[in-house]
Amino acid sequence: MKVRRQSGDSVDYDPEKLKRSLLNSGASVIVVDKILQKLTNEVYDGITTKNIYKKAFSLLKKNANFHAARYNVKTAIHLLGPAGFYFEQYIARIFESEKYEAITNLTLQGRCVSHEVDVLVKKNDRIAMIECKFHGSKEAASDVKVPMYILSRYNDLKQVSHKIFSQKDQISECWIATNNRFTSDAKDFAICNDIKLLSWDYPKDNSIKVKNYRDCLYPVTCLTTITLAEKEKLLSLGVILARDLTTSPEKLSEIMISPRREKNILKEVTELCRCF
Template sequence: MKHVTKADGGRQPFDTVKVQRTLQRMGLGAGDAERIAGEIEESVPDGVRTAAVLRMIRSRARTVRPAVGHRTNLRRALGLLHPKPDFEEFVRVLLREHGYRVRTGCVLNGRCGEHEVDAIAEKDGTTVFVEVKHHVSHHRVTGLDEGRIARAIIEDLQEGFRSGRCVVDIDGALIVCNTKLSEHAKRYAACRGIDHIGWDYPEEQNLRTMIEETRSYPITIVSNVNRSVSTRLAAAGIVTAKQLAEGDTATIANDAGIPLKEVLLIAGRARAILEP
């Protein structure tokens, strides 16, 4: 059995099914994904680094679906967004895509103090405040502090509502981050009833699956979109590839202060990525 070496130096068995899933997320059919995954497993040496496997996946996938060449790795794309306001707005757009009613610019009065939250989200009769945590490096782990802070804010806001200081009846908190969560953070959130969305947590509806289900990729999924360009687009309200692909390019170019030729190029690549 062959093994791969992860970024942290750990080793694990080569997972052909995982490679197939990655290929399918890039838009390949099941048959092509299975064939290419088998070819990669056969050709790599034991102990190959996961980064090298990913490069092989992208290279082989491009031969079947050229649009793969227009996109970067999703985890890297999320890391390329600025924490504020780009990633915060991206999370708000993603939540709306999943049926949440989202309000922004919210300052809520608790019993003991004011709390500026990234959003208030409502769905199925439940109202939560949203806290967004972003790491530039997707290898970082989101720890316990965010959950402990959120718990304290929940208590203060709920006491504030009962005393008449807070106008919103908050049921809980939703913490969204672009990285994996520590096991301690998961246990604490589960124990305290705090909803937590991380890169691969919870299994049923995590950040990756939420993005892929609605094809709400960040604008930085498009290759050669750097932070400067993504920031200008975000200022014009464009944080996803879908918004750019479906929007009026002339208006976007004018609002973002980016040459129309460059916007047309990025929009064309975005449409190619989004094609089924």
């Protein structure tokens, strides 16, 4: 049986891949097997991957909101657009969870020209610049032109000192982060030029997906108990991660959430951020 991706390509339906993604939500094997059994009767030749996702999400939500929220993470990261400003803040929060200092959106003067840098991080006296490539389409990929272009910017910036975390800082590392994936040529070029890459599934053992599940870095956009408009309002108030609401629950009342709904939202947040 074939399923159709958003790009229009057709691939074989892989129930084992779907099972793994459902288990990542924290749902039990029994619950996942029941969902797969139900989906077997609803999947047909030519069905879109988007349609399968919607059906699986709906079935998970009936079981538990926080399971559906975990299953929703990749889509939730795409909601940090469309310009990618909130994605940059999300990447900064990922590095902060690993004991880095982080600053977003600085303009720095290179040896030749000035450059807008998305994120700058510091740890153990080493400073890295991070360029974020946000794609609105789930099928889009960052190709080799991306690291080639960013390498030239890095080379210009690393030749001079900057006022970032102190008065005289030197940039010594370069990262590129994307919400989708990198092509094989992009990876090869980055490795050859000592540029570090971070995407949804790369590096395999320390990708955005791995970091997210390991450290409970769920974006607030994955919550199922708030509307899209409410998610956008929370993002504008600086609520990037779902767990931010545990320390700043007053943000919910700021966007006119009723006390009853606030209780349900915070319950989902607590269950979601109970790392497993």
